[in-house]
Amino acid sequence: MRAAVVQLNSTGDKDRNLETAERLVRDAARAGAELVVLPEKWNVLGSGEVLAEGAEPLDGPTLTAAADWARELGIHLVAGSIAERVEGQDKLANTSVLISSQGEQLAVYRKIHMFDVDVGGVVYRESEHEQSGTEIVEGETGDVQVGLTVCYDLRFPELYRILAVRGARVITIPSAFTSFTGKDHWEVLLRARAVENQVFAIAPNQVGKAPPEYDSYGRSAIVDPWGVVLAEAPDAECFALAELDFALQDSVRSKLPSLANRQAQTYRWPEEVPV
Numbered sequence: 001m002r003a004a005v006v007q008l009n010s011t012g013d014k015d016r017n018l019e020t021a022e023r024l025v026r027d028a029a030r031a032g033a034e035l036v037v038l039p040e041k042w043n044v045l046g047s048g049e050v051l052a053e054g055a056e057p058l059d060g061p062t063l064t065a066a067a068d069w070a071r072e073l074g075i076h077l078v079a080g081s082i083a084e085r086v087e088g089q090d091k092l093a094n095t096s097v098l099i100s101s102q103g104e105q106l107a108v109y110r111k112i113h114m115f116d117v118d119v120g121g122v123v124y125r126e127s128e129h130e131q132s133g134t135e136i137v138e139g140e141t142g143d144v145q146v147g148l149t150v151c152y153d154l155r156f157p158e159l160y161r162i163l164a165v166r167g168a169r170v171i172t173i174p175s176a177f178t179s180f181t182g183k184d185h186w187e188v189l190l191r192a193r194a195v196e197n198q199v200f201a202i203a204p205n206q207v208g209k210a211p212p213e214y215d216s217y218g219r220s221a222i223v224d225p226w227g228v229v230l231a232e233a234p235d236a237e238c239f240a241l242a243e244l245d246f247a248l249q250d251s252v253r254s255k256l257p258s259l260a261n262r263q264a265q266t267y268r269w270p271e272e273v274p275v
Contacts, residue, residue, distance in 0.1 A: 001144060001244045003170075004033035005204035005220040006080075007233040011211065012046040014054050018062065020237060022069060028239040029073040035141055036239075038066075038080030039204040039220070040151045040176040041094070047212050048129035055083040055092050058108065063097055071103035076141040080174035080204065081111065081150050083130075091131035096148045096174055098139040107139025109148035113156055120180030122213045126152075138168050144246070147199075151175040154189045154203075157196065164197035164259060169249060173203040175216075182217025187229065195227040198253050200244050207235060225252045 006024045010017045021042055028036045043062045044054030056062050062082055070077040077099045084095035094111035110133025114126040136159060138147045147163030147170070154173055163171055171193070177186050186205070194201040200222065207218030220233040222242040230242035253259060 001034050001141075001246070002032045002241060003035040003037070003200070003202055003222060003244055004028035004031070004239045004241045005202060005222060005231070005233065006036060006038050006042075006239045007204055007207050007218055007220040007237060008039055008042050009208040009210065009216075009237050010039070010042050010045040010206060012044060012050040012054065014044050014062075017043050017045075018065060022065070024237065024239050025069050025077065026073065028241065029075050031239075031241050033075060033239075033241055035076045035078070035170075035202070037078040037172050037202050037204050038174060039206050040081045040174045041083060041206070042080040042174070043082050045176060045206060045210045045214060050211075051083040051092060051129060055085040057085050057087070058095070058097065058105065063099075063105070066097075067099050067103035067105070070099045070101055074101045076101055078146070078148070078172045078174065084110070089131060092129060093133060094126070094130050094150055096150050096172070098141070098146060098148060100141075107137050107146075107148060109133065109137035109150070110135070111150040111153065112136075112159065113152045115152040119178060136162055138163055138166060144169050147171040149173050151177060154193060157193065160193045160197050160199070164199055165262075168199060169246065170200045170202060170244065171197070173201060175203060176206040176214065177217050179215045179217045182219065186217055186219060187221065190221055190223050191227040191229070194223040194225055196258070198225040198249065198256075198259060200224055200249070207233075207237065225249045
């Protein structure tokens, strides 16, 4: 399978974001991509107020457009994540959707881990306007199982292990990873999640500045199960492409069977976790 990550500098200008995303998705498909992944909040990135104003349901114009692109181009498309307005829920969801080459929504994942941190002199409180998801989600692209995650999820290895044990061979990580943390943690975490779970990690990131205080690291990447970075985007709006060699993955899992060698019956969660 040939996969592509699309790197964007999204803002609160939804029309401009969609236009740029469509152009790069089409370019990636022309280059042979069969699976294309967009970054976190690719249609609208901004303050809580901006996200609320731009939020849509799953059948809204953004995902309808994405489904049209997938159907026309004959590709599977992970529509990064959008701010989803969920019926009966006060707060938004940060939602990633896997769309088939027929334009069908195959899997819907709502980000579990909220980015409530103080880094680089900026306070982020996603939980003020977004509600955590409660389900771990994967979907099928042909005969390849794809696990869905979003950005800050990358710091929670148990999520990725569960996806791998459930059968995921590819895990997508649409992100708006900050420049402050990204310079030290982005590639390290991507390679770790890929190596320890023997999966392909496909991680499109936002790049550059966006109001009010977003500064995203970029360096969108595709990493193989041995931890090799197969593709990395430069610091611009663009796409990066790589071939996913599932025979290589089978060989890694056979010769270094760390997933098979797990001793699940001995693992116990501590009652309290240090803060």
